[in-house]
Every structure is written in C-alpha cells, then in structure tokens.
Amino acid sequence: MPGTDSTDEELVDVYRHHGDLQALATLYNRYMDLVFGVCLKYLEDRETSKDAVMNIFEELVVKLKKHEVDNFRSWVYTVAKNHCLMYLRSNKQLKTVELPESLVQSAENPHLNGKLQQEEHFRLLEKCLQALAIDQQQAVRMFYLDEKSYKEISDSTGMDWNRVRSLIQNGRRNLKNCMDKNS
Structure with a gap:
C-alpha cells in the first residue's frame, strides 16, 4: 500500500491499476492548494472555489483511469482550469431576479442618489x-x-x-x- 512518501507516478499507477481511492486522495492532497488557487483565480469566490475543489476530485476518480498522465501536477492544473472555465460557461449561473420598481431607473426615479x-x-x-x-x-x-x-x-x-x-x-x-x- 503506497504511503505519503510515494512519488506522484507511483500513486497514479496504484490508482489506475488497483482503483485505490486512498492513493488518489494522498496524491490529490498534495495539490489541493494549487487546485484551490486556480479555482479562486477563475471563479473569484472562496465558497464556489471550495466546492469546485471537491468536484474536481470527483472528476479525477473517472478521468485519471482514462488518461495517461506523465506529470500529475501539470495535468491536475489543466483539469482544474478546464473545470472552472466550463463552470463559468454554463448557463446555470445566470439567474434572473425581479427588481422592485423603486430600484429601476425611470423619469420619476433617476439614480443620481446612488x-x-x-x-x-x-x-x-x-x-x-x-x-x-x-x-x-x-x-x-x-x-x-x-x-x-x-x-x-x-x-x-x-x-x-x-x-x-x-x-x-x-x-x-x-x-x-x-x-x-x-x-
């Protein structure tokens, strides 16, 4: 069983060949700050970025088995960046809110006071x-x-x-x- 002193390559191999989620968690833990930083850069919100870090781990569970990864650090950086870009592109973030008339500019209610x-x-x-x-x-x-x-x-x-x-x-x-x- 791989430990925290195992190399990235060893942990990737153990996960890919044995499905050992502990190996993946150990590996991901090394780069979680990097992933959070990437998410914060793109998403500009701490809570949304924290959620993205967890979602990216779930993506890795599937993606790492399908990809040959030579350099995990650069690969996980790219996965995190792409995750954030897809999140920003999704229409799920666009919400319509009905504004009260008192907040809408009109001839009777100019917004000079703001x-x-x-x-x-x-x-x-x-x-x-x-x-x-x-x-x-x-x-x-x-x-x-x-x-x-x-x-x-x-x-x-x-x-x-x-x-x-x-x-x-x-x-x-x-x-x-x-x-x-x-x-």
Whole structure:
C-alpha cells in the first residue's frame, strides 16, 4: 500500500491499476492548494472555489483511469482550469431576479442618489480611517489599499508579524464601529 512518501507516478499507477481511492486522495492532497488557487483565480469566490475543489476530485476518480498522465501536477492544473472555465460557461449561473420598481431607473426615479451615496460613504470611510491611531491606520492602508501581506507589512515597517495582525484586526473593528456610529 503506497504511503505519503510515494512519488506522484507511483500513486497514479496504484490508482489506475488497483482503483485505490486512498492513493488518489494522498496524491490529490498534495495539490489541493494549487487546485484551490486556480479555482479562486477563475471563479473569484472562496465558497464556489471550495466546492469546485471537491468536484474536481470527483472528476479525477473517472478521468485519471482514462488518461495517461506523465506529470500529475501539470495535468491536475489543466483539469482544474478546464473545470472552472466550463463552470463559468454554463448557463446555470445566470439567474434572473425581479427588481422592485423603486430600484429601476425611470423619469420619476433617476439614480443620481446612488453615486452621491457612494461618494459620501467613501468620505466617511476616509474620515474614520484618519481617526485611527497612526500605526493602525498605516497597517490597514497597507493591507487593504496596497494589498500587502502581513509579512510584507512586517518587513517594510519592522513591526513584529503578530503586532501587524493585531493592528489590522483592531483597525478594521474600529473602522466598522466608526462607520456604524456615523451612518
């Protein structure tokens, strides 16, 4: 019985010749993060991507028996990408929703207020952001606006990783409280 120290090729062979789902699970487990990353890239939704990861495993149960696979990593990447593209192309994702008349633009109900409300929301967000302590403000801006990781923030500011995490969490909570209080 193959173990976690078996090569990809060995696990593929065991699955193809013996139908050993444990071998396939061990193999897939090695690349699950890769598959999730591909799904997240294409589907842009964490929950949908998690579901896709499970669906792709079910596809592999059938497909791996039918295909000669020399490089499992690149093959599973392609399977994941194709799965996501097919998912996006399917009409199952297109849903029609009836909108209330109050939300539909007409001569009596122009949608100029929406843009004004959004601008007001951004002004309030900036005001609340400036109200944060300087180190919280810096960490929140770097994380959310500059899209830096905790490690990147830690490296560029010289702050401990846990301090950065704490600043971002507390800053986010303080921002939310300020926004709720002022809206």
